Amino acid sequence: MSLSTSIHDIKTLVLSYHPVIVMETVEEDRVFSLLQSTALELRMPFFQWSITTGLVRVPGKSIMYGTGEPTSLLSTLHQMDTQAIFLLKDFARFATDHTVARQLREVSQRFAKNRSTLVLSGATIRLSPEIEHNVVHFHLKLPEREELRKVFNTVLHSLVSANRIEVLLDPREREELVTALSGMTLNQARQTIAFAALKDGKLSVGAIREILERKAQVIRESGLLEYFPVEDNRFQLGGFARLKSWLVRARTGFSREARELNLPAPRGILIVGVQGCGKSLAAKVIAREWKLPLVKLDAGRLFDKYIGESEKNFRKAISLAESMAPVVLWIDEIEKAMATGGGEADGGVGRRMFGSFLTWLQEKKHEVFVVATANDLSILPPELLRKGRFDEIFFVDLPNADERGAILTIHLKLRKQDPSQFDFHRLVEATEGFSGAEIEQVVIAALYRGLHLKQPLDTELLVKEISETVPLSISRREDMQKLREMSRGRFVSVN
Ligand SMILES: Nc1ncnc2c1ncn2[C@@H]1O[C@H](COP(=O)(O)OP(=O)(O)OP(=O)(O)O)[C@@H](O)[C@H]1O
Ligand SMILES: [Mg+2]
Incomplete structure (x- = not known):
């Protein structure tokens, strides 16, 4: 605003x-x-x-x-x-x-x-x-870019004209610094610029990094969001070919060219689907692919016993996320925060929070890309699934044969195993009906067994572990079938 x-x-x-x-x-x-x-x-x-x-x-x-x-x-x-x-x-x-x-x-x-x-x-x-x-x-929104730029220019002007500092930023870097100030009050911005400049008498690109780090610190201390810096993000996702190519296309929506054409930046996606099949992992991988920091909103942390406090927490979390823009905001298991089926049992908190969320999603100006995940479609408010809320709704099913191969490769390599030493044909066949999480679990359990038997991991050990696992697709066949039926044809498959 x-x-x-x-x-x-x-x-x-x-x-x-x-x-x-x-x-x-x-x-x-x-x-x-x-x-x-x-x-x-x-x-x-x-x-x-x-x-x-x-x-x-x-x-x-x-x-x-x-x-x-x-x-x-x-x-x-x-x-x-x-x-x-x-x-x-x-x-x-x-x-x-x-x-x-x-x-x-x-x-x-x-x-x-x-x-x-x-x-x-x-x-x-x-x-x-x-x-x-x-x-x-009346909720006073945080200062806009123009206001921050004005403060930035005023502070610089006064420090430079007093011969106190030297400015080593080109015009593009100046803009980056102004972006980094977003989320601060005008006073905080003033202090931050002055502090960064006066510390060693010059204002250089190092200041941008420092400001971002300070904001990350604020996020951590808030207790409302979890912060994953770009540098630490090494997550790998097997399969999801269609989602991955969608992401490549959507990325251009964040470019300067798109902004110059007044195109709105992508808003976000919802990923629904089967347990343990990489929904949460996908959120992390999106941030990695786009080289953006990731902040995770945990529904459980928002709820407060005082009336009104939960929504306040929600607004605070959102403005913290906006302060890190461009950023990926991951809302895991969104149905838990926004469940509206419970009627007034929770004093309507879920419903009100959901209302604020929808409004924000519709109107947001900051480059905050939302990745929401959900397991239980039956308690999600149907309005959320309507076209136009999210840019796309993806459905994740159990991995197909190629994907199981890719997932096996990732998890073997992560544990220092050479995939070429294994009979993939057999393994891929034996893991039919397994989720990514179950495949990972098989690799881990077989490695333990190998350590215990003092023998290197091989196909036999893996197959043994597979045959002793009852995947959810069998033990919870009906639930899974229901989810599939609700999603098929309605949502885009990730693969
Ligand atoms: N496609 C995949 N590629 C690589 N690893 C995967 C894949 N799918 C699942 N895994 C492994 O399984 C773990 C659990 O997956 P994740 O938490 O992303 O599943 P989820 O769909 O969010 O499940 P839940 O519904 O239980 O939250 C991941 O951390 C990862 O190690
Ligand atoms: Mg998950």
């Missing part, structure tokens, strides 16, 4: 009789300038309040004495006839007091009639249900 869209949205809220707007953010400065611009455009007076200054009219700074105390502030507001916007900084914490809470309700009822608006800002805001009922939440 650019600055002008934010102003537009707040204007709409003010004009449509919303007496109390809540903005939960640490960026007080941005809230202030946003409201100032809004008031200017609406030709409405603008006031701000804090416990230390009381109510002050902006501009001009004329102080309204005796308004420092929350109760006296609210009585003053109740009596004022001016139609205006009031920014109350860190006010919500006083609303736990019964008198303040009651007064706040009365002021909001009055404001709803005379079209004045109170804006409550603060880092975390918890309101009692009676007040919550009368407020609307």
Whole structure:
């Protein structure tokens, strides 16, 4: 959301009789300038309040004495006839007091009639249900590229003109650095640039890497997402020929040429299918092929016992992911986060989260490519499977003969075995109906057995292990059959 869209949205809220707007953010400065611009455009007076200054009219700074105390502030507001916007900084914490809470309700009822608006800002805001009922939440999006570029230029300008630093970045690298700042508040961006530049008196490409590393650290500390750096990604996927060629084509969607033609970047894919057949692995491999970092969203980590906190966590996770863009966002077992079949059993959290997810997926501007995986189609909301949500929905079945060969090769090589020493014809035939995970398990178990018997791994050992394994395709034949029937013809096969 650019600055002008934010102003537009707040204007709409003010004009449509919303007496109390809540903005939960640490960026007080941005809230202030946003409201100032809004008031200017609406030709409405603008006031701000804090416990230390009381109510002050902006501009001009004329102080309204005796308004420092929350109760006296609210009585003053109740009596004022001016139609205006009031920014109350860190006010919500006083609303736990019964008198303040009651007064706040009365002021909001009055404001709803005379079209004045109170804006409550603060880092975390918890309101009692009676007040919550009368407020609307406005989510201040993180600064856009233009805002960050402006800050970048201002900081550089002041440091360079003071002869404090030397800038060793060409125009393309400058843009990369601005990209790296995404996800930061303006203040964080300012500090980050200044710190990187002042540390050794120059700003060079090294700074870009450092910034990315710092952001990765923030992601790790958030506890909401798991981060896989590009360098560590060595995952290999056997088979999946059609998915792989789709990825090669989709990659061009991220190119500068595509951007210049105003083409939207690819949004994401959903991979559904049989257990242990490489869905999760595919997500990792996509990031590797595209040389992008990978962040994994774990549904379980989002849920919180407090009402509203789960969705807050979800929004936070999404903006953290956006801060790493371009990035692959992997949502494993999406049905667990977005299950809507349970009705109100979970207080509707799944449904609301699902709603926010769909909106975000539809509107997202950042280059965040979503790879969602799902095992259980029956609890996935059908809206998610509709055309146009994801760029494509892929179905993964048990590997065919060629794929089993490829998977065997990967797992033998990973464990220092030479594939040419084995009878692949036999092995591929014997593993019919096995998933990739089961094939991997066979290789591992046979190697253990070989170690125990003090003999090198050979085809016989593998075949023995295979014959002792009952694959899920047999033990859970019916479930698998059902999944296949639901998916065949509807989704694109990965191979
Ligand atoms: N096509 C494949 N190529 C190479 N290895 C594979 C393949 N399929 C599965 N494997 C092996 O099996 C392991 C498990 O696969 P993965 O976790 O990706 O399956 P999944 O489809 O996500 O299963 P689940 O439904 O249980 O989450 C992988 O880590 C990998 O070692
Ligand atoms: Mg998985």
